[in-house]
Amino acid sequence: MTSGPGPTGSVSATPAASPSSATAPAPGAVAIRDFAFEPADFTVRPGAVVTVRNADTVDHTLTAQDRSFDTGTIAPGASATFTxxxxxxxxxxLCTLHHFMRGILTAS
Incomplete structure (x- = not known):
């Protein structure tokens, strides 16, 4: 009985600890859907690898305004990373294809 509740407890504890984050991207990850970055403003460690998943129906990019990082074009359903x-x-x-899509990445 110890081995049964252990794994079950640890698996169910994660969703219970953050029920609203079930659809939110993982830390260091951004989703694109409905022509918006989710989250638009986020914080990662300096030098972290960030994964961007395009859950939209058209191509997008996630590109620093100073061009210091860039995913390149991400097709619908695809992912890309940047440092x-x-x-x-x-x-x-911003998204270089849709300039109204904007956000702020904070390295901290």
Whole structure:
């Protein structure tokens, strides 16, 4: 009985600890859906690898305004990664195909 509740307890404890985050991207991950970044503003460790998943119906990018990071074009249903800036600070980014899509990545 110890081995049964152990794995079950640890599996069910994760969703119970953060029920609202079930559809949210994992830390260091961004989803694109409905022409929006989710989350648009996020914080990662300097130099972290960030995964971007395009859950939309058209191509998108996630590109720093100063071009210091860029996923390139991500097709619908595909993912891409980039490395966050190595120095702490905030970087504005956008989708180069849809300039109204914007956010801020903070390396901290």
């Amino acid at each position: 966050a800036p190595a120095r702490p600070g905030a970087s504005s980014y």
